[in-house]
Amino acid sequence: MLGQSMAFYSDEFAGRITTKVMQTALAVREMVFTTTEVIIGIGIYFITIVLLAGGFDARLMLPFLGWLALYGVSVWYFVPRLGRMGKKQADARAMMTGRITDAYTNISTVKLFSHTQREAGFARAAMQEFKTTGYAQMRLVSAFEIVNHALVVGLILAVTGYSLWLWTLGQVGPGAVAAVTAMALRISGMSHWIMWEMASLFENVGTVQDGIATLTLPRAVVDRPEAKPLQVPRGKVVFESVRFGYGKPVPVIDQFNLTVRPGEKIGLIGRSGAGKSTLVNLLLRFYDLESGRILIDGQDIASATQDSLRAHIGMVTQDTSLLHRSVRDNILYGRPGASEAEMVAAARRAEAHEFIQGLSDLHGRRGYDAHVGERGVKLSGGQRQRIAIARVMLKDAPILLLDEATSALDSEVEAAIQASLDELMQGKTVIAIAHRLSTIAAMDRLVVMDRGRIVEEGDHRSLLSQGGLYAKLWAHQSGGFLGETIDGETVDA
Structure with missing residues (x-):
């Protein structure tokens, strides 16, 4: 199952x-x-x-x-x-x-x-x-x-x-x-x-x-008989004419082409429903493409085993969910064979060690041994997200996906771990999605999406000078959040 x-x-x-x-x-x-x-x-x-x-x-x-x-x-x-x-x-x-x-x-x-x-x-x-x-x-x-x-x-x-x-x-x-x-x-x-x-x-x-x-329902996404483990020496990601629509006539992603160079950090920006999260799910091969290919270091991900593909990708999502186990087990989920010292180091880098030390549960377990409840309900949203970040830091995968990675953090904590995130991103291929444009404005390249297609590309300054969709999104942002609409549509990064 x-x-x-x-x-x-x-x-x-x-x-x-x-x-x-x-x-x-x-x-x-x-x-x-x-x-x-x-x-x-x-x-x-x-x-x-x-x-x-x-x-x-x-x-x-x-x-x-x-x-x-x-x-x-x-x-x-x-x-x-x-x-x-x-x-x-x-x-x-x-x-x-x-x-x-x-x-x-x-x-x-x-x-x-x-x-x-x-x-x-x-x-x-x-x-x-x-x-x-x-x-x-x-x-x-x-x-x-x-x-x-x-x-x-x-x-x-x-x-x-x-x-x-x-x-x-x-x-x-x-x-x-x-x-x-x-x-x-x-x-x-x-x-x-x-x-x-x-x-x-x-x-x-x-x-x-x-x-x-x-x-015994047939699996929608299966490894091909000749599938081989994915090898990721560099981390180059290529989307070639990708089309996908969840089985519906109107595609969510349509003829999408994008090349992410090894070690490049890009930010995906667009209105709600533009296809940003769908694109990330396709890269993880949670769904199979309707047409086109996604290549990692020249290898079609459809020809690689799913486990090996996801082993080379680290991801922090906006909807962080933890297992009803100890904090230690949740962090070690990123790399089960890691040592205690490596696990604690990852927690420190994610600014999570201090609050973890003060955790306890009804069974008297404390600190890293405390259980977090189903889906992590005993923790605040920010605490859950910091543990999720620690988990990805411990995994240390060559490709990093950030889908609202700091959305549940207050500005003070976000600033505290931003340096750790910057360190984590060093030498990795990064694809980031964020509501607060200020958090991804410093990326190497910003890709603006609309209705499943790329409408603008460039860095922060060049996109502002174009006066297009990105400039409108930036203009409508207030205090780092999006709070208005453009042409009657909700704006979103």
């Missing part, structure tokens, strides 16, 4: 996927155990009973064989229906879990907008659907139980009556009557066990079918 594309995770509830993974794994285990137990149990036990009954008189086998035929018909009718119902119930359970998890994950938003009752109702609707499938399943099981009970009673009456009739004719002895009657009574208990096991088996089959439908 972790190999699925970003598009897959954008369209699914995290809780729904988790539930499907867990319940499918458990259902497969139960299927294996139940299938083995039922087949062996039915096969050995019933064959033995029929042979014993036939040992007294071949005609005593008839009631058992007749019951087996009718029992098989009932199983054929009910069990597949239970399987289909199990599939519906598994999907309803996953959806219910997904909605509840979504509400818990975004609890601050729920409370901020006073939508506690709304979300509770949303979850209750999913619970009602789950309950409806449960009731339907119970009705099927009850009907199966009634039919099974009727067949068992019929078997006991048929075996007892038929054996007594043969006894009155003097064709079987009283021992045979007692034995076959006892066998019929034993089958009564066995049939109920078989019924529940078969019902459970096909419910699990339904669960597995539902889970497999999601878990």
Whole structure:
């Protein structure tokens, strides 16, 4: 599942996927155990009973064989229906879990907008659907139980009556009557066990079918069979006639051409929706291009393994998300084999060491051992971003992507780590996006985008002198932030 594309995770509830993974794994285990137990149990036990009954008189086998035929018909009718119902119930359970998890994950938003009752109702609707499938399943099981009970009673009456009739004719002895009657009574208990096991088996089959439908979806982005590890000795990045539109008719990126020289630092600027973040996602190969190529040191990234590509790229995003683990684990995520000294050094360079020393959690863990909560909710936005910067500093990849890398930092902290960021960028190919134009004005080159195309290129002074889109964006900036519109459109860096 972790190999699925970003598009897959954008369209699914995290809780729904988790539930499907867990319940499918458990259902497969139960299927294996139940299938083995039922087949062996039915096969050995019933064959033995029929042979014993036939040992007294071949005609005593008839009631058992007749019951087996009718029992098989009932199983054929009910069990597949239970399987289909199990599939519906598994999907309803996953959806219910997904909605509840979504509400818990975004609890601050729920409370901020006073939508506690709304979300509770949303979850209750999913619970009602789950309950409806449960009731339907119970009705099927009850009907199966009634039919099974009727067949068992019929078997006991048929075996007892038929054996007594043969006894009155003097064709079987009283021992045979007692034995076959006892066998019929034993089958009564066995049939109920078989019924529940078969019902459970096909419910699990339904669960597995539902889970497999999601878990085996083809991956949108896959490594080619001949894919090789990417080699990045210099860090030159080339976009050749790139076109991409998330599968829609109107492309977000259209015939985009750009060459970033080794060690060059460029800033991407443009209105919201111009395609800046999409371009970064394409460089990371979160999505495959519709046409064109992206080359790194002459190698098409589509011909390289995804892991090797991303291993050579460090990125700090505006929406920083941390793992619910210790601060140490989160920083070491950049380079798991790094030493403690290297990890602490990265934290110091990111101006994070001081506040990390004062962290603690409910379990008494402190400093670098303190856990940060799901997605890092125990930390402020600025603290999360400084840990993310420390993580990228530790990774020390030759290509660096900065998507609002300092957006959550106040001016004082930003100024404190700017020198560290400048040091981090030395010798690296850098592509940066920022709302505050002042943070990227000193880049080697600024690339202004509009509707997926490059409309202006140059340094800060030359772009201002042109009086184009960049000059308008700069003029509308107030205190380092964008707060107005140009030609009726929101401006954004």
